[in-house]
Amino acid sequence: MNPLDHAISRRKFLSNSSKAGLAVGLVGSGILTACSNSASGADKAILATSFTQTPLAYDYSALAPNIDAMTMEIHYTKHAAGYxxxxxxxxxEESVDTNKPLEDVLANISKYSTKMRNNGGGHYNHELFWKIMSPxxxxxxxxxxxxxxxxxxxxxxxxxxxxxxxxKTRxxxxxxxxxxxxxxxxxxxxTANQDNPLMDISEFKGTPLLxxxxxxxxxxxxxxxxxxxxVSAFWDIIDWNMVSDRFAAASM
Structure with missing residues (x-):
């Protein structure tokens, strides 16, 4: 197998493994049921976000030199973990039903506290961020x-x-x-701070792909x-397979 074929095969394996792991985890939490729409539920599950931090799919150093290992470790273990x-x-504090996905909370964020807005947004944004990057x-x-x-x-x-x-201009x-x-x-x-396009208070709305x-x-x-x-370095680590999967689910 030449290096290109090996890379493509590895990307497919990681992508399929990620989907399978997500689906298994969501069955137990009720999120898969909340996002399902008959046969399209398994596909739409890729758009559902848990309320807890998920493990990185790669090492802290894996995205270097685009994003260095120390930045990744601090970002994931301190900033994102804090959210x-x-x-x-x-x-x-606000008696949220965690059998539904975090997206449901964000879509109605005006009904919740500033604490929920900042940390719910921060958690969602970072969970997406880790998933749409790849070595x-x-x-x-x-x-x-x-x-x-x-x-x-x-x-x-x-x-x-x-x-x-x-x-660059945010x-x-x-x-x-x-x-x-x-x-x-x-x-x-x-969007500013940890707001995102899912929030009902956001002027810019939509389902985030990237x-x-x-x-x-x-x-x-x-x-x-x-x-x-x-910003320029980011383009070299975007996982377009994941972004494409999100696009397919969001377009249903």
């Missing part, structure tokens, strides 16, 4: 997602330029997003104030 812990406290990432999307990008933006280059601008802390809107079309935008963390803690150890360099 998950504080979300757990908010859940108890074997990079390149360009294929198939239906590629066609949708060309249809919505004109070309992949036009899309990447718009996404880069959203990430003032202060926040996230840049690629989403599927209610009209099933793709759109790019950004999210980039532009808080300084996500890049400052390696890139200092050079956010544009960090």
């Amino acid at each position: 998950a812990k504080n979300l757990g406290a908010a859940i108890e 074997e990432g990079g390149g360009m999307p294929q198939g239906d997602l590629a066609e949708a990008i060309n249809s919505s933006f004109g070309s992949f280059d036009a899309f990447s330029e718009e996404f880069n601008n959203a990430a 003032f202060g802390s926040g996230w840049a997003w690629l989403v599927v809107g209610a009209d099933k079309k793709l759109a790019v935008g950004s 999210g980039l963390d532009v808080w300084e803690h996500a890049y400052y150890l390696n890139y200092q104030n050079r956010r544009p360099d960090y």
Whole structure:
């Protein structure tokens, strides 16, 4: 087997293993049932997020040099873990039904506390962030997602330029997003702090397919104030297989 075939086979194995593990975990939590729609439930489960932090699918050093090991470890074990812990406290305080996915809470976040908004958003955003990156990432999307990008933006280059601008020009802390809107079309935008496009209070709405963390803690150890360099490096570690899977589920 040549190196290219080996890489492709490994990516398929990891992608399928990830899906299987997610489905098994969601059956026990009730999230799979909440997201199911007859036969499409298993596919839509990929869009459901647990209320607890899931293990990384790769080592802290696996995304280097694009994201260095120390940044990944601090980001995952301190920042993201803190959001998950504080979300757990908010859940108890506000009697949230955890048999439903976190997405249900975010869609009605105006009914909850600021603590729930900040930590629910922070947890969701980071859980997505880890999943759409891979040591074997990079390149360009294929198939239906590629066609949708060309249809919505004109070309992949036009899309990447718009996404880069959203990430680089988000003032202060926040996230840049690629989403599927209610009209099933793709759109790019950004949100402040730990808000996201699922929230009913967000001016930019849609189902997130891809999210980039532009808080300084996500890049400052390696890139200092050079956010544009960090944004450029992100393209080399995007797992387009995962993004494509999310697009397929969101387009049902």
